[in-house]
Amino acid sequence: MPEFSAPKVVLSTEFFVTEECNGCGLCKNIAPDFFDFVDYAYYYYMSRQPVTESEVALIREAAAICTVDAICEITKPH
Numbered sequence: 317m318p319e320f321s322a323p324k325v326v327l328s329t330e331f332f333v334t335e336e337c338n339g340c341g342l343c344k345n346i347a348p349d350f351f352d353f354v355d356y357a358y359y360y361y362m363s364r365q366p367v368t369e370s371e372v373a374l375i376r377e378a379a380a381i382c383t384v385d386a387i388c389e390i391t392k393p394h
């Protein structure tokens with residue numbers, strides 16, 4: 317009888333900036349390749365997602381320094 321094995325679930329981490337962002341730019345200073353500015357709205361957004369472990373760690377560092385907790389992280393099946 318064949319052995320059953322459940323499909324492997326690969327999780328990916330994604331980040332986003334909430335409307336709480338006040339446009340201070342601290343995240344851009346820490347991770348300039350991942351945040352961009354919206355002039356007309358005066359807030360920052362994620363211009364790209366981190367791929368490597370070190371990039372994820374960098375975004376988490378930016379999230380930790382954000383004074384309004386506007387950088388959020390979600391983990392979901394890839």
Ligand code: SF4
Nearest residue numbers: 337338340341343382
């Ligand atoms: S550090 Fe936080 S409040 Fe400041 S620009 Fe980045 S997301 Fe916005």
